[in-house]
Ligand code: G3P
């Protein structure tokens with residue numbers, strides 16, 4: 636089972652910052668997940684549309700300028716990074732799961748992915764683009780058929796992973812609250828991986844291992860890696 640650092644090592648460093656991503660890389664994770672919003676036409680890495688939850692500024696991402704955003708503290712004196720800066724830092728060192736949060740961010744995200752593939756040490760296999768917005772997933776797949784899609788769901792659909800098959804996704808990325816044997820088996824029968832968020836407690840890690848999920852998103856990657864290592868499940 637793979638370990639994906641959720642917003643970086645966000646349990647021990649401010650989420651979605653270069654420090655959180657650096658710590659995740661140093662822990663030897665299989666992958667890093669990050670969230671993308673848009674500011675001034677640039678893909679930036681922050682979870683919320685409103686910036687006040689994780690910075691000392693206020694405002695909506697779609698209404699502020701990049702210049703203003705870059706003056707703010709995202710924790711420990713760090714700035715809100717751009718997607719490009721994060722890709723440069725990781726540089727093919729592990730999988731990157733880019734979660735598109737902002738409607739209309741697909742072209743900007745695609746440009747950064749092209750840069751990662753052409754100028755950095757990334758391969759297609761190391762990039763997974765996910766979203767709860769399935770129209771965004773359709774749009775980015777139309778821009779590049781080779782991209783691997785992670786179809787996110789915060790609900791348990793009546794057709795289990797059928798929606799992900801319809802999207803021609805590579806994985807279904809689902810909330811731990813409802814992941815069960817039926818959902819896992821249905822995803823696997825469709826040839827899809829199943830990645831589960833957010834899995835922090837060891838009891839939950841154990842349960843996901845027993846269900847046979849392919850990857851967990853966790854805020855504490857070192858804890859998860861240590862647990863799985865001791866269980867010989869890496
Ligand atoms: O991509 C998995 C997970 O990050 C989705 O939810 O709200 O943490 O971005 P959220």
Ligand code: MG
Nearest residue numbers: 668669670734
């Ligand atoms: Mg996310």
